[in-house]
Amino acid sequence: MEHTKSRPWLAAAILAILAEALFCFRLTIPSKLMFDEVHYVPAARALLALGAPANTEHPLVGKEMIALGMSLFGDDALGWRALSTVAGTATVLGVFAIAMLMFGRVRTAAIAGLLTLLNFTVYVQARIAMLDGYMAAFVVLGIASLLWSMRARSAPAAWTRWVLGGVLFGLAVGAKWAAVPFLVYAGAGFLAVRAIEARRHGRSVWWALNAGGHRHWPGLAAVPALMVLGAVAVAVYFLTFAPAFFYHMRPMTLSHLIAFQGEMYGQQTQVLPKHPYQSQWWSWPLMIRPIWYLYEMADGATRGVLMLGNPAVLWGGLVAVAACLWAAWRDGSAKLAAAAGLWAGAYLPWIVIPKSLGFFYYYYLPSIFLPVAIAAALARYCKGRFEHWDEAFVIIAAGLFVIFFPILSAAPLHDPQDFRRWMWFPTWP
Known part of the structure; x- marks a missing residue:
């Protein structure tokens, strides 16, 4: 650990200011x-007006956040996107916190952030009013909260942070179902740590499952802890549907709430027509087919926003x-295995999810965890x-960020063909 306790907070504060300023520019x-x-801004408008259900393919949290931004700042570009910047900053800080809690070094955490x-x-x-940014922010903060609980020195602190993690995971699933696997990972991670501790100290399985005598998650018995985590997440998830009960047209009812989950599943798994930007899951880590979120005349100039990853990252x-992974196998380091596992765990569901179409932006959450692996390595x-x-x-x-900034930030371009300066490969748009 670093020599002073204030340095992580100072580094986090500087990182937050930089992130929010950059995102808001x-x-x-x-x-x-x-x-x-x-899709999502009209759905947020429907929520504000409590008119009728809209964009029923996804749960409500992301659209509720967009609606909150619109209620605070107005129904315009600032209102649509303002809270997305906060989610982005929270994501940066969440990654910083994860790396700090895993490795205990400000330098490593700062590199990751x-x-x-x-x-x-x-x-x-x-900088866009989509659901993915909110889902990712809540997932990252949820992981950080459970790691914070793991480092607690007392049972009350461990339980408080554990429950907070359940709340955050519930909100993440309420933004997008892609967050569901992280609840499973959380439970598996808890049991794995306890099993490793038991083996290291020559203790029984019963000791691993019990509450007392543990360095990590003190005071948390395995079965009650996992039940509480799941129950809190599920309760929070269903509570996020509260506004739907007040629609003027086709309001939600308690009897329909469970059935509605099946309707969402049906919409998300339906077979869709081909799309020019579609891509296969195996191509996303290679960045074979990024996506133009915008490329047209806007605000008096040709502008573009390309959903692309930083090649270095x-x-x-x-x-x-x-x-x-190599170092984890060679050194027996659970921390390095976990750093790689965050990426793998976020990527794996997209290999098995029954989606008829895939897009590069589905790789958003896995891409967030790559900085943890880089900083760890x-x-x-x-x-x-x-x-x-x-x-x-x-x-x-x-x-690389400076080089690509014009087509990430919708900066004015010289002419409609100016985008070719950044197209490194034929498969890029």
């Missing part, structure tokens, strides 16, 4: 709806995942004369 350009905002900030996917999603992250391997390679990596990522 020219936030209202374009001033019109872009990409999937055409900076790379998250410089990852194009996070920047783009923090997305491609370098794959190398880091492999390096973490750099901390493990960059020592001695290589100790400053982590700084060099951040500089490379920052340089």
Whole structure:
């Protein structure tokens, strides 16, 4: 751990200010709806008016957040996207917290947070009114809360943070169902840590499942803890449907609430026509087919917003995942295995989810965890004369961010063909 307790909070505060300032810069350009905002902003308007159900394919949390932004700042580009910037900043801070709680070093956590900030996917999603940014923010904060609970020194603190994690996971699932697997991972991770502790100390399975004598999650017995986590998450998830009970047309009823979940599932798994931007799950880590969220005349100029990952982070992250797995096997390090597992766990569901179409932006959540693997791998391997390679990596990522910034931020372009300057491969749009 670092010499002073204040440094993590200072680093986090600086990171938060940088992130929010960057995400808010020219936030209202374009001033019109872009990409999937055409679905979610009208749904948020319906929520504000309590008119009738809209965009019933997904639960309500993301649309409730958009509606809250509109109620605070108005029904315009600022209102649509304002809280997305907050979700983006929360995501950056959540990654910082995860790395800090896992590795106990401000430097490693700061590298992870900076790379998250410089990852194009996070920047783009923090500036658009979509559901994914809210889902990811709640997932990342939920993981951080459970790790915080793991580090608690008393049972009351552990339980409070554990319940908070359940609340955050419930909100994440309430934004998008893609967050569901993380509840399963949380339970599996809890049991795995307890099993490792029991084996290390030569204790029984009963001891692992009991509440007393544990360094991690003190005072939490396994079965009650897992039941509470699931119950809190499920309760919060269903509570997020409360506004739907007050629609003027086709209001939700308690008898229909469960059946409505099946209706959402049917909509999400229906066979859809082919789309020019569709791509297969195996292609997302390679960034074979990114997506234009915007490329047209807007606000007096040709502008573009390309949903793309920072090549240093997305491609370098794959190398880091492999390096973490190798080091975990060689050193027996559970922390390095977990750093790689965050990415793998976020990516795996998309391989098995029964979706007829896939898009690169589905890779958003996995891309968020790559900075954790990169920071972990750099901390493990960059020592001695290589100790400053982590700084060099951040500089490379920052340089790529500057190069691609015009087509990430909807900056004015010289002419309609100007986008070709950034198209590195034929498969890029």
